[in-house]
Amino acid sequence: MGDPSGWYVGLISGTSADGIDAVVARFPAPGQIDIAAAQMTPWPDDLRQQIIAFARQRAQVNIDDVALLDARIGLKFAAAAESVIAASALPRSAIRAIGSHGQTLRHRIDLAPPWTLQIGDPSRIVERTGITTVADFRRRDVAAQGQGAPLLPALHATLFSDPDEDRAVLNLGGIANLTLLPRASGTVRGFDTGPANCLSDQVLASERGAACDLDGALARSGLVCESLLAAMLADPYFAQPIPKSTGREYFNQDWLQRHLALAAPIELADLLATLIALSARSIAHALRLTQATTRRVIVCGGGVHNPTLLDALAAALDPIELTSSARFGLDPDFVEAAGFAWLARQTLAGLPGNLASVTGAAGPRILGAIWPA
Secondary structure, eight states: OOOOOSEEEEEEEOTTOOEEEEEEEEOOSTTOOEEEEEEEEEOOHHHHHHHHHHHHOOSOOOHHHHHHHHHHHHHHHHHHHHHHHHHHTOOGGGEEEEEEEEEEEEEETTSSSOEEEEESOHHHHHHHHOSOEEEOOHHHHHHTTSOOOOOOHHHHHHHHOBTTBOEEEEEESSEEEEEEEOTTTOOOEEEEEEESSHHHHHHHHHHHOOSSOGGGHHHHTSOOOHHHHHHHHTSHHHHSOSSOOOOTTTSSHHHHHHHHHTSOOOOHHHHHHHHHHHHHHHHHHHHHHHOTTOOEEEEESGGGGOHHHHHHHHHHHTTSEEEEGGGGTSOGGGHHHHHHHHHHHHHHTTOOOOOHHHHOOSSOOOOSEEEOO
């Protein structure tokens, strides 16, 4: 499909919907990545609240509202692309393509047929930037009987594998996901373990009108309620075999309230401490079930800025070493955005972007659709 060399823009807004992560990256050789610029553009408050409300709502939504949101998000993604290109100081002609994940509104792999929906109109991106745009990466994998997620283990394997050490990559977004990287070119696997930040963020938004528990300070002051934690860890999702994926559609305020309704009243700090423990222990349990020989976990995503969560993870994973992706030259805040730059490159090169061993798809597939400049 053409020469894949050159620079690519990667764009994503994740489960937490904090903002649009954007990078300008190139991939000069297998296992290599160069980053020319990376930045995050926060969502305006009204748009973020609408995204979160739509993602949480289980009832039908108005199609006019969804279409309008799709257009608005597309324009914001286009602006984020233009901004990061300007920050890179590269001429626009140097950008081969933009890879846009968009914003997930629903991920309903539990239905028949399963489906997933990401919005952020790619036509608006290509019209505003004049740069070929690749988008809608997940639905082809779902159509091939896959989970549609996670999609970045193929890049993780390229960048972070080691022939002498079993490793895992842990992305701490709203949802946590693991990529398992066995030594000696073993089979790469990956899956969503469950909540990372999404439940804590929802509690803080509801109780304090805050976006998050900054540095995990309130959670650190609380005590874990072991009975509540045990009840939450008994949820069937944690015992479900891989491949599997999840999102706000499952781990949301309703899910948490069902557990709280059966528990004794709990102080906010103790609830946050318990949710930190839920994330840490579910991740550690999942890793030991699926790759007990892991020696190093490379961590990325917004959760790296929560020292309380990292401390809980270190304790739960001990003696496994916890290492930031920054040690390997890739800012933990922008691993996912770099991944969608890489996926755009794969698509334009006519190469598959998924790993069937991760998603459970019927085989390797070229992902996404191309909106030519």
